[in-house]
Amino acid sequence: MRHRIAVVGGGPAGLTFARVLRRHDHSVTVLERDPAPDARPPGGTLDLHEGLGQLALDKAGLLKEFRALSRPEGQSMRILDTDGTVLRDWRPRPDDRANPEIDRGQLRDLLLGPLDVQWGRSVTDVVPGSRDGVLVHLADGRQETFDLVVGADGAWSRVRPAVSSATPHHTGVTLVETFLDAVDTRHPDLARLVGDGSVAVYGVNRALVAQRNSGGHVKVYALFRATLDRHPDLDRHAGPHRHASLDTDLDTDLEAGSGRVDVEAVRSSLLALFDGWAAPVLDLLRHGTAFVRRPLYVLPVAHTWTHVPGVTLLGDAAHLLPPLGVGANLAMLEGAELAESVAAAPGPGDLDAAVRAFEERMWARAGRWARITAAGLERLVSPDPAEALALFDEVQPS
């Protein structure tokens, strides 16, 4: 028997789920709010870990293509003191494939492949329990019915309320993102500073991280500890804040020239926040061309729910974590594992049992990572910058 399955959201979780199901000859409806794959900037680079994101790609039959696209050299990591002194300069061995980097846009296109995504279909809510299945309401006023609805719709999931009353809360840390283009030709000094991978600078309750993407593009993240009502300058000039997930359709409003953002005012607020740091480090902010403010939100650590037949969650919808390099990895592995479980479940009773078993496994693993990343964020944006260095030494292979 063929189950009627929908996944809400075409991010890493939803696309991996759909791709692995397809590999098992199972059809799935993918409902995605964005009107097109390139409707908004895809975001920065992701490192996919061997036992997580890469394992998911293997289950999707895409590992070889990933290896051809990804950048193992992007694993390089340099840590500077706020005065510019190099404290650590770690480079991977030439054969190191533990955590290669890939641009989000490249990953999305790889996962999309032959998938038939329904673009521009925004889900408003999901109602389980009807005799015919789970009802999905869409913003265009239509509704559809499925045997299983998978919420892979990110931090502010519209599917989540069908199973849980949990909502994301602010971590106390805000991230402001900017970027540099053609860095090798326009800003060769900054290109050297960032190297092939990332450079990070940790100060008291703040940090600057710059990551090389492909094509000479560099993303810069300024992180600082502040309540949501602090830094009125940034608020006033950067417009309403954006949450830490990338699933917002409003990011482009913050691009330079949109008329909504006073880019120079945001820049000077940030430079004041990082006052006293070495000039080459601050150049990362001086040359940034647009700013997006993302207060970091998380779901409660080890978020679980009472199982609801016909509905489940994946990725950020299930366990929004601080962005410390695992969210997309977990999302993809969960997508792959749920798809394999569903494909192996022939009858309706089997489907529900498969989803229940999957949830138990997801909760245990995501709970562990939620604790690790919550503690990690406390140490990376901390009153004692030595904590960030100590954390790096604990996790980095020598």
Ligand SMILES: Cc1cc2nc3c(=O)[nH]c(=O)nc-3n(C[C@H](O)[C@H](O)[C@H](O)COP(=O)(O)OP(=O)(O)OC[C@H]3O[C@@H](n4cnc5c(N)ncnc54)[C@H](O)[C@@H]3O)c2cc1C
């Ligand atoms: C700055 C930053 C850096 C990060 N770096 C890393 C990293 O290096 N490594 C890593 O593993 N993770 C990283 N993460 C975390 C990672 O981005 C997320 O964990 C990951 O994107 C979660 O994937 P997802 O598919 O669950 O959700 P999302 O990527 O948020 O995708 C959700 C999708 O659902 C769609 N959607 C939303 N609402 C609806 C609706 N109502 N109807 C239909 N569709 C809808 C959205 O348009 C979107 O396409 C980072 C996060 C941030 C903010």
